[in-house]
Amino acid sequence: MSSSSSLTPEALEQEIATQTTRFNELRLNPDKSVATPEALNEAKQKLAELKKALALAKNAGKEKVKKEGGVPAAKGPEQKKERLLLKTAKGTRDFGPAEMFCREHIERIVKECFTTYGGSCLDTPVFERKDVLTDKYGEDSKLIFDLKDQGGEELALRYDHTVPLARYIAMNGGTVTQHKIWQVGKVYRRDNPVVSKGRMREFTQADIDIVGLWDPMVPDAEILSLLCTILTKLDVGEFTIKLNNRKILDGIFEVCGVPADKIRTISSAVDKLDKAPWAEVKKEMTEEKGLDPAVADKIGEYVKLKGGEALLETLTADATLLGNARAKEGINEMGILFRLLKAYQVIDKILFDLSLARGLDYYTGIIYEAVVAASAPPAFNQANAFATGPASETPASSAAPTHAAPKKEKKPKKDAGPAAEDEHEIDESQVGVGSIAAGGRYDNLVSSFIAGANGILPGSKEYKKIPQMPCVGVSIGMDRIFALVWPKWVERSVRVKETMVYVISAGDGLLEERISLVRELREAGVKTDFLAKNKPKLNAQFAAGEKDEVPFAIIVGGEELAQGLVTVKEQRWELKEGKKVKIENEDKGVKVKRSELVDWLKNTQAWRERDVREWA
Amino acid sequence: MSSSSSLTPEALEQEIATQTTRFNELRLNPDKSVATPEALNEAKQKLAELKKALALAKNAGKEKVKKEGGVPAAKGPEQKKERLLLKTAKGTRDFGPAEMFCREHIERIVKECFTTYGGSCLDTPVFERKDVLTDKYGEDSKLIFDLKDQGGEELALRYDHTVPLARYIAMNGGTVTQHKIWQVGKVYRRDNPVVSKGRMREFTQADIDIVGLWDPMVPDAEILSLLCTILTKLDVGEFTIKLNNRKILDGIFEVCGVPADKIRTISSAVDKLDKAPWAEVKKEMTEEKGLDPAVADKIGEYVKLKGGEALLETLTADATLLGNARAKEGINEMGILFRLLKAYQVIDKILFDLSLARGLDYYTGIIYEAVVAASAPPAFNQANAFATGPASETPASSAAPTHAAPKKEKKPKKDAGPAAEDEHEIDESQVGVGSIAAGGRYDNLVSSFIAGANGILPGSKEYKKIPQMPCVGVSIGMDRIFALVWPKWVERSVRVKETMVYVISAGDGLLEERISLVRELREAGVKTDFLAKNKPKLNAQFAAGEKDEVPFAIIVGGEELAQGLVTVKEQRWELKEGKKVKIENEDKGVKVKRSELVDWLKNTQAWRERDVREWA
Secondary structure (H helix, E strand, C coil), rough: HHHHHHCCCHHHHHHHHHHHHHHHHHHHCCCCCCCHHHHHHHHHHHHHHHHHHHHHHHHHHHHHHHHCCCCHHHHHHHCCCCCCCCCCCCCCCCECHHHHHHHHHHHHHHHHHHHCCEEEEEEECEEEEHHHHCCCCHHHHHHEEEEECCCCCCCEEECCCCCHHHHHHHHHHHHHHCCCEEEEEEEECCCEEHHCCCCCCEEEEEEEEECCCCCCCHHHHHHHHHHHHHHHHHHCCCCCEEEEEEEHHHHHHHHHHCCCHHHHHHHHHHHHHHHHCHHHHHHHHHCCCCCCCCHHHHHHHCCEEEHHHHHHHHHCCCCHHCCHHHHHHHHHHHHHHHHHHCCCHHHHEEEEECCCCCCCCCCCCCEEEEHHHHHHHHHHHHCCCCCCCCCCCCCCCCCCCCHHHCCCCCCCCCCCCCCCCCCCCCCCHCCCCCEEEEEECCCCCCHHHHHHHHCCCCCCCHHHHHHCCEEEECCCCCCCHHHHHHHHHHHHHCCCCCCCCCEEEECCCCHHHHHHHHHHHHHHEEEECCCCCCCCCHHHHHHHHHHHCEEEEEEHHHHHHCEEEEEEEEECEEEEEEEECCCCCCCEEEEEEEEEEEEHHCCCHHHHHHHHHHCC | CCCHCCCHHHHHHHHHHHHHHHHHHHHHHHCCCCCHHHHHHHHHHHHHHHHHHHHHHHHHHHHHHHCCCCCCCCCCHHCCCCCCCCCCCCCCCCCCCCHHHHHHHHHHHHHHHHCCCCCEEECCEEEEHHHCCCCCCCHHHHHEEEEECCCCCCEEEECHHHHHHHHHHHHHHHHCCEEEEEEEEEEEEECEHHHHEECCCEEEEEEEEECCCCCCHHHHHHHHHHHHHHHHHHCCCCCCEEEEEEEHHHHHHHHHHHCHHHHHHHHHHHHHHCCCHHHHHHHHHHHHCCCCCHHHHHHHHHCCCEECCHHHHEEEEEEEHHHHHHHHHHHHHHHHHHHHHCCCCCHHHHEEEEECCCCCCCCEEEEEEEEHHHHHHCHHHCCCCCCCCCCCCCCCCCCCCCHCCCCCCCCCCCCCCCCCCCCCCCCCCCCCCCCCEEEEEEEEEEHHHHHHCCCEEEEEEEHHHHHCCCEEEEEEHHHHHHHHHHHHHHHHCCCCCCCCEEEEECCCCHHHHHHHHHHHHHCCCCCEEEECCCCCCCHHHHHHHHHCCEEEEEECCHHHHHHCEEEEEEEEEEECCCCCCCCCCCCCCCCHHHHHHHHHHHHCHHHHHHHHHHHH
């Protein structure tokens, strides 16, 4: 009692929280030799004492205030420091050990797929010179995080991996011989965060891009095949890749009679069709953007089309559309692409969707985004105006953010801007995870950097002499993938460590003897741990190893050690009513020669299973 | 014409650029069924039309200017855009594919060691609320990168991983059950960069920390053993870990008669002994910092001592020192530590060095830094005043930065600050890589966060009641490791890709047949690539595979394919006069059944060698 009675109410509340956790951990501990009735009772009693002390301390506080006749704040200014707000910045979060074990697993799969497809890694700085990012993201430029001007350069946090990649290629000119380049890292957007859905201000994207002039649609098909491979290996459920082609879309706009200077803005309106009904989009086109309603209706007929090869045939039979050079080129491209996607055996994952427009201006050819059923917001079905359209085959659909970015639910008022902290609150239950990956072909971004560096105006004579460096790539939203995979890990109560052996002393501490064995095992590549105590109790050591579900307990004892022997006890767990429980058995363990221990371990089934799990 | 004549000159220039690309793509397209003379002609004509429209539009613009009597502001010297400076921000750099292959290799080894020792991963945001970083880095706080105030929170880029870790533990209170936590990521300091030596403004640190109350010196010994394991596995050459204890150092200062309020500043002076002679350091102590010269001389006698266990015995025999409670505690700790380091078999890597002081204020127990011979600046030998000291056993020594940070060569003038861009240029040839890893014990950082969050003043009664969360950790400077390892990779001309198979067509293109085989192999986990061309020449395909030193060329041909066979040709390289050269042989390849191809590959020596190299 004496130790807790002098604490402040705040410190006591902290202590109570800690003790509650401790008590619950003990209560749920399957090892009943640790979670004895006595231990449980002791923990419970301690908790009761703390709560009593808190009640007393709170009363004392009141009394003190009364006696001193002051307000409690009066005590503050001089004696207490201003309180530190112990939190991470808005829209950012920590990922603790269990979550990171899952995230590392996801990242390992993605990187393994990247290198399996022949990719090489690039790493660019987290911040760039501001002018590198300027004029790349349209109206979303206001979401860029700037660094403070502390003298020297104007800097900003990167917004995606695409622009830094293009800057890198432009800087390195013809010396870039690696043509498939991947990057995994964090990017930054001052948007409204919805943390539980993986929509953050700091988020991780995994990009791969194919750079250079190759034969038509071969790199495009490679990227789509790679995306399908990754999403199949990750446990995200059934997915669909919505696919369109900017050339066809622009051709449609031309054919329907959209003036050239309105094409991009009308394209933006079309991009909203996945969450707004046609009537609303049409209203935007005509009332807000001044398009002739007859033109809008013509567009409406085209952009409601979704499907597979049948849709391609429909378009190929459309003489009006084929009469447009861009549309014809796009349709030809899609023909080649479909043929290649069949060779890659991914054609069943593709949904040709004429309403997909994508936000970014720099796309010049195919565009795509991956969606899963689980990523759609609850209101999706009502919103999806064309869900019952003629060629609809979509098994899933969703909100369609620009380059897997956090999607704005509502346009902030133009004069408020993203800086205003009184942003409207987002109703998380109405928000889907959104698309989990997106990308497209962008053939002019690298040359626009080279032009900029040489002061060459686009379209000028010099501009045409700039060597072209066409690109096609995809960004995978790693936080959104995590938001889909993590609940499944929690449900299955997946182990969060790789430790294979826990070394335990049966004798009088044997600290140096334990360290010596631990060292030997680690040197042989066996992930091993032990309790950092001089003379720990046997139960405490077993409990520590079992908390991490370590499959092998190796017990060292004085006599056995002298004979060059150790005792190995294999431990297994099963999932029972949503909880991992150790399978009890009467096994007293196997005596193994220390000199043969590593080989012995590596020949067990548990070791081989670990191998498969770890690098699968 | 009607569609382009209404465009602005800028829009037309954009259109011309796009059309030029399209025309060139078509012109270079080997598929002559697409690149028909008609299509080429059509594209060319379209381009001509656009150019004509541009000329007209520009003339119209001039006319307009003339008529309105204005100045053609957009035409004169301003006709060219302001040139974009195509570079990365100061003190940052890109790492291209070959470098990243090496860096990923380093990172993999470090992470593998972390998990082998039972570590769990933590990820914190790249930026923190500014007040979390305030008051943590002493005078180096001016090196913190702030984010621009765009409304909302004040934010800054993280300076190290230690403070965010402590913030995380404080936030999560008693619920942190994982006790070994590692982090790998970038940190930021606005210091003077020396890029070639791995001293950057953005640099990567790999940290591991042991958190919690364990038996004395066991976690400390674990960390030192782990550091030795990592540095042994990385190819950095011979290394030494310089080790000291803040308790002993502070005890020495007390015993010698340093006033309590001067202890930290005198400690900073001592920390310079690795690059300045004693006379200079003494001058700083006495003339700048007002220490009694007799006291300085007493300190000089102690801090020149370096050695192994013999030094510990010397100190244990020093009755004056043992009379000081802190020093005695420190000496006892070192006794336990040396015993444990013997069990870990790393004692030969340790140099007990009383001149090691370390910059950061928060250390409370042992402190250490790892140095290699190659990391010392050329002037090191002259500077090392005590190199010939009595107990000197050091095989190597070096500059000693705070927490593996970029080391300042010279103190910037106080009023200039780090923001001034006219920082003095650093002579790179006079700079060593510095220490490659550093760390220590810090028992009060977490509780200081808890105190801050509760408005509790340090030293107050409430402060003592805060549950202690002692920590000991190490930061590995990954860019410095890279600066040491990378030249060796270049020298050995290490391969920069993992691709195992290059699929080559001997027939007429066979694009879909190649894709089909590539897909099969990739699905079986074989890293495979091919040339993204419709009908590539045999030589071009071999050359592409050989550029990446791919060990297996698999050739598909029409007739063999029909029989279910492929030809596998193994390729090997050797280093000749610093260049990788393919070993020529007369081998025409082996015919392998396609159905058995994956097993066949996985049974080759080249495959097994890859396995060893990749996960070693």
